[in-house]
Amino acid sequence: MTMPWPVEPMMAATGELPPDGDRWGLELKWDGVRVLAHVSADGVRAGGRRGGDVTGRYPELSALADLLPDHDVLLDGEVVAFDHGRPSFERLQRRMHVTHPDPRLIREVPVRYVVFDVLFLDGHLLYDMPYAERRALLADLDLAGTGPVEVPPYLHGGDTDQVDELLAFTREQHLEGLLAKRLDSPYRPGRRVDFWRKVKNFLTREVIVCGWKPGKGRREGGVGSLLLGEYDVKGLLGFVGHVGTGFTDRALDELYETLWPLRRPTSPYDEPVPREFARDAQWVEPRLVGEVAYSARTRDGRLRFPSWRGLRDDKDPLEVTSAE
Helix, strand or coil, X not given: CCCCCCCCCXXXXXXXXXXXXXXEEEEECCCCEEEEEEEECCEEEEECCCCCECHHHCHHHHHHHHHCCCCCEEEEEEEEEEECCEECHXXXXXXXXXXXXXXXXHHHCCEEEEEEEEEEECCEECCCCCHHHHHHHHHHCCCCCECXXXXXXXXXXXXXXXXXXXXXHHHHCCCCEEEEEXXXXXXXXXXXXXXXXXXXXXXXXXXXXXXXXXXXXXXXXXXXXXXXXXXXXXXXXXXXXXXXXXXXXXXXXXXXXXXXXXXXXXXCCCCCCCHHHHCCXXXXXXXXEEEEEECEECCCCCEECCEEEEEECCXXXXXXXXXX
């Protein structure tokens, strides 16, 4: 069988830790960017969450060709940048938008490919194979700890003591949380399924950047805060709040350069924006997707205490909806 390409990854739904833990495997939720890698005699090619080619962005993945010289294989995983041993989405920002990084940037911000699934192996499509069996095949490829590649083991959810210890560890280290995957689950490309669940320590979501408020004080002349939006079930773009924390000075400068060419004279929202946010706002075309952490949502859908995490170019703005 010829391997399908490009392939969109299967996505997890947000949920609670399953009560029937013996039917589930648990993995750390890696704070990176999703990448599928095809390794064959022709070399390595990598695709992002929407199927776009990201091979040039992460030349570290070329090591897979030497690690799997006799295989034709499709891997699913996450490209992660680490900071003092912890995944850092902020650090990854310096790499994930650079199409062809120079050697200096690669040295300053190295990435690792954290692999957690295998979808095709030597002529065999594995979509219908249970997760536990796919993980066994992945372990047989013997990639763990070799070069810029990691294959972390999963934890059987039936061991409640170890599950509690793992959850406590993620909270102590301020990690995103866990992914629970049913051991008998198939792989369904491009779908969001409830037999994979994100069990989060804190809430995150994608938002559309619709404008900015001018900065004051040391931010004067640049971006002070971003105005955020999402589409509702009718396809209308609504206001969900603004974010003014979580930025580094470097991120603010880069955002200003990115947003300036997208300016427009009128609001992109399909509803009126509260006057205190609309006053002095600089509107932009709603083309950029970012990610924020937040504490909760109000009754009218506003994000409470959002903190900026970075831009994401692996998601289309039309996918950012209130139903997410």
